[in-house]
Amino acid sequence: MQNLFFIFSCALLSFALNAKHVFLSPSVNSQEEIQEALIDLEPGDILTLEQGEYFFEDGLSLDVDNVIFEGSGINNTILNFGDQISGAQGLLVTSDGVTLRDFAILDAKGDAIKVIGADGISMIRLRTEWTGGPKETNGAYGFYPVESKDVLIDGCVAIGASDAGIYVGQSRNIIVKNSVAQYNVAGIEIENSYYADVFDNLASHNTGGILVFDLPDLPQQGGHHVRVFRNKAINNDTDNFAPEGNIVGEVPRGTGIIIQANSDVEVFDNDIYGNGTVNLSIVTYGYDTDDENYNPHPKSIQIHNNRFGDGGFDPDVGTGELAAILFELSKGDMPDIFWDGILPMNQMLFGQPDEERLIISNNGEASFLTINPIKYMLPFFDPVERDISKYDGEIKPLPEVILN
Amino acid sequence: MINSLYAVDNIVILQDKFPKNLSDFSFFEDTQAQIPSKGVIPYELISSLFSDYSYKQRWVYVPKGKKAIFNQDEVFDFPVGSALIKTFYYPLDERDLSLGKKLMETRLLLRKTHGWEAVSYAWNETQDEAIIKKAGKTILNEWIDFKGEIQSVRYRVPNKNQCKECHTTNDTLTPIGPKARNLNKVFDYQDESVNQLTKWMKVAYIDEIDIELNTPVNWEDKRHSLDARVKSYLDINCGHCHSSTGGANSTGLYLDLTENRPTHRGIYKKPVATGRGSGGHEFSISPGNPEESILLYRMISTDPGVMMPESGRSLSHKEAIEMIREWINKMET
Numbered sequence A: 001m002q003n004l005f006f007i008f009s010c011a012l013l014s015f016a017l018n019a020k021h022v023f024l025s026p027s028v029n030s031q032e033e034i035q036e037a038l039i040d041l042e043p044g045d046i047l048t049l050e051q052g053e054y055f056f057e058d059g060l061s062l063d064v065d066n067v068i069f070e071g072s073g074i075n076n077t078i079l080n081f082g083d084q085i086s087g088a089q090g091l092l093v094t095s096d097g098v099t100l101r102d103f104a105i106l107d108a109k110g111d112a113i114k115v116i117g118a119d120g121i122s123m124i125r126l127r128t129e130w131t132g133g134p135k136e137t138n139g140a141y142g143f144y145p146v147e148s149k150d151v152l153i154d155g156c157v158a159i160g161a162s163d164a165g166i167y168v169g170q171s172r173n174i175i176v177k178n179s180v181a182q183y184n185v186a187g188i189e190i191e192n193s194y195y196a197d198v199f200d201n202l203a204s205h206n207t208g209g210i211l212v213f214d215l216p217d218l219p220q221q222g223g224h225h226v227r228v229f230r231n232k233a234i235n236n237d238t239d240n241f242a243p244e245g246n247i248v249g250e251v252p253r254g255t256g257i258i259i260q261a262n263s264d265v266e267v268f269d270n271d272i273y274g275n276g277t278v279n280l281s282i283v284t285y286g287y288d289t290d291d292e293n294y295n296p297h298p299k300s301i302q303i304h305n306n307r308f309g310d311g312g313f314d315p316d317v318g319t320g321e322l323a324a325i326l327f328e329l330s331k332g333d334m335p336d337i338f339w340d341g342i343l344p345m346n347q348m349l350f351g352q353p354d355e356e357r358l359i360i361s362n363n364g365e366a367s368f369l370t371i372n373p374i375k376y377m378l379p380f381f382d383p384v385e386r387d388i389s390k391y392d393g394e395i396k397p398l399p400e401v402i403l404n
Numbered sequence B: 001m002i003n004s005l006y007a008v009d010n011i012v013i014l015q016d017k018f019p020k021n022l023s024d025f026s027f028f029e030d031t032q033a034q035i036p037s038k039g040v041i042p043y044e045l046i047s048s049l050f051s052d053y054s055y056k057q058r059w060v061y062v063p064k065g066k067k068a069i070f071n072q073d074e075v076f077d078f079p080v081g082s083a084l085i086k087t088f089y090y091p092l093d094e095r096d097l098s099l100g101k102k103l104m105e106t107r108l109l110l111r112k113t114h115g116w117e118a119v120s121y122a123w124n125e126t127q128d129e130a131i132i133k134k135a136g137k138t139i140l141n142e143w144i145d146f147k148g149e150i151q152s153v154r155y156r157v158p159n160k161n162q163c164k165e166c167h168t169t170n171d172t173l174t175p176i177g178p179k180a181r182n183l184n185k186v187f188d189y190q191d192e193s194v195n196q197l198t199k200w201m202k203v204a205y206i207d208e209i210d211i212e213l214n215t216p217v218n219w220e221d222k223r224h225s226l227d228a229r230v231k232s233y234l235d236i237n238c239g240h241c242h243s244s245t246g247g248a249n250s251t252g253l254y255l256d257l258t259e260n261r262p263t264h265r266g267i268y269k270k271p272v273a274t275g276r277g278s279g280g281h282e283f284s285i286s287p288g289n290p291e292e293s294i295l296l297y298r299m300i301s302t303d304p305g306v307m308m309p310e311s312g313r314s315l316s317h318k319e320a321i322e323m324i325r326e327w328i329n330k331m332e333t
Helices: A002-018 A030-040 A320-327 A347-349 A373-377 B010-014 B159-164 B198-203 B225-238 B294-300 B318-329
Strands: A022-024 A046-049 A051-054 A058-062 A066-071 A077-080 A086-093 A096-101 A104-106 A109-115 A119-124 A128-129 A141-146 A149-154 A157-159 A164-169 A172-177 A180-182 A186-191 A193-198 A202-204 A208-213 A224-229 A233-235 A257-259 A263-268 A270-272 A277-285 A298-303 A337-339 A359-361 A368-371 B026-032 B038-043 B056-061 B083-091 B099-111 B115-123 B130-132 B137-144 B150-157 B184-188 B193-195
Touching: A022 A030, A030 A046, A030 A051, A030 A058, A046 A208, A046 A257, A046 B198, A058 B159, A086 A096, A109 A119, A109 A128, A119 A141, A128 A141, A141 A149, A141 A157, A149 A164, A157 A164, A157 A359, A164 A172, A164 A180, A164 A277, A172 A186, A186 A202, A193 A233, A208 A224, A233 A257, A257 A270, A270 A277, A298 B150, A320 A368, A347 A373, A373 B056, B010 B099, B038 B198, B056 B193, B099 B137, B099 B150, B115 B159, B137 B193, B184 B198, B193 B198, B225 B318, B294 B318
Parallel strands: A022 A046, A046 A066, A051 A077, A058 A086, A066 A096, A077 A104, A086 A109, A096 A119, A104 A128, A109 A141, A119 A149, A128 A157, A141 A164, A149 A172, A157 A180, A164 A186, A172 A193, A180 A202, A186 A208, A193 A224, A202 A233, A208 A257, A224 A263, A233 A270, A257 A277, A263 A298, A277 A337, A298 A359, A337 A368
Antiparallel strands: B038 B056, B056 B083, B083 B099, B099 B115, B115 B130, B137 B150, B184 B193
């Protein structure tokens, strides 16, 4: 056994000895130097950008597996794309097992960091920011891993994205933690993804704090197993500045958390307050679709042990439909938790199957509103129901996400 | 013996490291004049990708005694040691091509033992050699167009990773153009004018195949229906990424020739992760409303955060924009 350990250690050591560690400092040729270094890396190598500000006219890209691309600190190594002329993102990663850490990407013309099809990607202590404040002309996403597996976003900061600061799409096995998302349209968004843990994050001063969405007509859909816990989704008070046409353009200012479609979502132990429209919404996908494989309704959603504070004090009735409808139905008495009540027809008549029921338990004094869709369609009935106790039930905790 | 002087260097194609100079491959008997060596055959595609109004010359090389294998809807399966060679250039004056040209870059796709590799060589100022540029390069160029107007371009030689952005199918680097259907046309070889596929059979680059293929039309050829021209243009310009196996498959927008589902072709399709690329519009294609269609908006734009394709273009393709505008305009709503 000891022998085996010895051999293993030697293997590790020789691996480390063969790997190269490249250091670069800011220069007038940073674009070419850094891009060439990224191309010339081999698995196991490290590229370090020393402290300083680096300027780019074109995007950067990385396509080598198992390398580390790092700076010297989230405020010390700055990759500035303010003068970018070409490239749809600041940094594009298309390889597996990459670690990005300790730098900032500023003012990219499109997305700041996009990762496509990675089997393993770690983004640690990075910052993506549009420095001119919330603007429609800002890039769409700060952090944008898509079609990836084993995604880690840890200790990152995302500011000013015109769609989502941290967006994970069509991926599986995801951890987003210890991160800060501010002044984006959506702070953190998990979309069409499987097995995500979102915890210990701060989502504040966005239009909407944390979004768990599922959309039709995509290669991966039917998002499920998402845990949102120990986050602060607070004071989301920035006007929606998304370009029209985008789904997040419908999110009203002052939304804490939204769950749209998806199954098996557990939201617990969060602080949710200061959201002027509604602290938490659970809604059905609101557009027509002829995608037969798509389920527009949320199911098996559990909301428990959260701490709700003030909310609904400044509903954004001018954005999308949700706030206006809710304002009208609630006669201005906006709830902390809203469920639109829309279900497949048979479930509207006969109720949800037990295992798909919405559970809302132990959320302190949180107020609640849902719409009874049958009564909504009939005259003379008040469709509004506010009794939260009907949704009490036993919590079945979802499993923890473990990255490979 | 005389022939061998101008033979392609098979060893250089297969070696691990790319050589510094394009001439090291001996693809050309005269590199500067772009006169090909023995076994290097010129070809054209029926419709070709827009690359900032640059002109392209293409050649194929298949090592002696080997053959490329035909696939119905895919590119030929070229044998190890093959090369696809493409030179990008601008005429000095489009009104009179005999006045000469400025060579920009020569891109190579090399079929190595483990698969394809892409690399580009940028031409030097004196135009007598092209030198490897793994990290890409920006070249400013001016030329006189058909109308006698001076045009300028900030031309980008792609870096190695950008080659892969387009040339990827199911995560594997592959050529895009040389599918049998894209080659199914007559070409003027100096000694004869003959269908390119017939020529490839003749020189034994491929086995005998039936050339009754579902062939795309030349999008510029107005004798064909607008619909067919647009389909062909979108296939060659967008379909390599926007297909269910391409780099943009996460968008659900598929513009390759084989896709027929209206939503996936963009009709009333809502954007997914488009950001400001949507331009405030609701659908990829809004029938009857070209100016409210994201597809046209992104073709017109030259803003790097908005434009499509994402790389390989810095100018708008006016003629294609007009065609797409007319096509969307005439769609039934």
